[in-house]
Amino acid sequence: MTVFTVDDCWLDGWRGRTTLIADSGGFRPASTAHPNPTAHLAGTILPGFRDAHVHLGLIDGSALLDGGIAVAHDFGWSLDAISDWIAREPFPEISFAGQLITAEGGYPTTSGWAPRTAAREVGGPVDAADAVDEQLSAGASFIKVALNSDAGPVPDDDTLDALVSHAHNRGVTVAAHVQGIGQASRALGAAVDTLAHSPWSERLEDDVIQAMAETMVWVSTLDIHGWGSFDRDFAVANDNVRRFHSAGGELRYGTDLGNGPLPLGINERELRALEHAGLELDALARAIAPTRPDGALGYRISRITAERDDDPAGWLASAHLIDPINLEELLA
Template identity: 40%
Template structure:
């Protein structure tokens, strides 16, 4: 048994770690005696909140420091069958988009990963299918730069139908006014930090009060990156909830932790604790959780890039 310091997703806590059937298990019970202290700190495996597993070799996740990934656009019949070791896979299923809307015309979109929605009846059928397949959220495309977007009434209907199945709506927004419109119509998360327009401070405050943002900063360059960083910097300062996400599969992104995304989040003003909160580690007290070890680190020096899986050998006295 070792005394340990671990990150519970929001803050650092004291606990103990020991071996159970040869595997490391973490407890939130503080040691009552004076056991040896682990030289380093612990967290659960990180979460990438925006991936596309059909566009990468998903089996590489098993060797990464990710403990959970959220697929935001895939054929539900395919993604539900995927496995990646101890990494939890959550998914939204297919993009829901208007007829002719983004990304229905994109060559990179696998068959079955986009559902064109003409009306409320079609939306009901699609959401039922995604929910029955095991989706944990619904993805809506609202890209005014690349085709039509849903009118307000149909967008609200999709949100209501999803809510009836206890599914939040994640919106891909591009184009002037689309981020604000999605938030106003009931989306609870933006799949990308807004990058096509600078939101004013009042709009940032409204966003911070109503939706969370998935970062995906490292996929951008030039003006898009400048705009996104400025928006994220002010959103974070306003108390908005940021979630680490990379749009994995969008170009040559790593299948694992993305150093470029972490660097961009630091550029946007996230300190060490805020960065770990954005990474939303899986509950380290869950017996199925991937446990990460930051050798020799303290809470003040725990760099996510320096973590590795915790092993039984780390608990040897």
């Protein structure tokens, strides 16, 4: 066990000079029961950064660590890939949805970016519950449903309700890909927990945004719209995000990594897009560096050596990961 100080630490708030401990399980704040620190690490430390929407089937996941991403949520692939990802080392901490549950012939069965086996087509409410069970048996820790009426049929209301209530009964959340007019509101009505993307098909009404802010989490993925060129979909999504954030909604930094020309690591443009939508430094830190329920910082921590300045997106994007093994080299 190593006990050391850092200049500043973010744990759902700025803590200033902080004493941390590192052991083979990762990093956590020291308590009065721990011995005195024996070393100092210059810079600011945050929990290991998370990308809350990736597709490990489309990228080299092991490269995420060098890119500054310690935790990744996989938003859909074939079930047979999962055991391989879990066994790989070194690799980010991952959680995954398993297959995308969809209507027969629905997205993404014909979209081309995913193999057919990445979709689980369901014929009705009973089949939807079975599909949820299949994902959880394979190790999925949340469920993803496709509500994309721009790309084919979508599950009907009875099927969607059965899917969500069965997932909730099994103790997991449901994320939805919503695309097409009215699909975001359908997700809200069905008590879906997470939107896989900030909605871009339509400007949502303020009362819908308010209700979503109280019950839903949105994964940002703003940069998929134009990759920096700010198209029409970007503008609509950005406006929805601005109002969702103002209403107190929880935004998670996520990039849909694997789809399109995105950097294999922290995407500074995604952070800038969130900043453009009104998220200041603390909100950005909350979105990308979540504090865990047990108060730990994770197996890997994010370290920034530059001074905090007036460019929060650029400052956060300069972070590098430290694990308990390379910590020893840094302190040596």
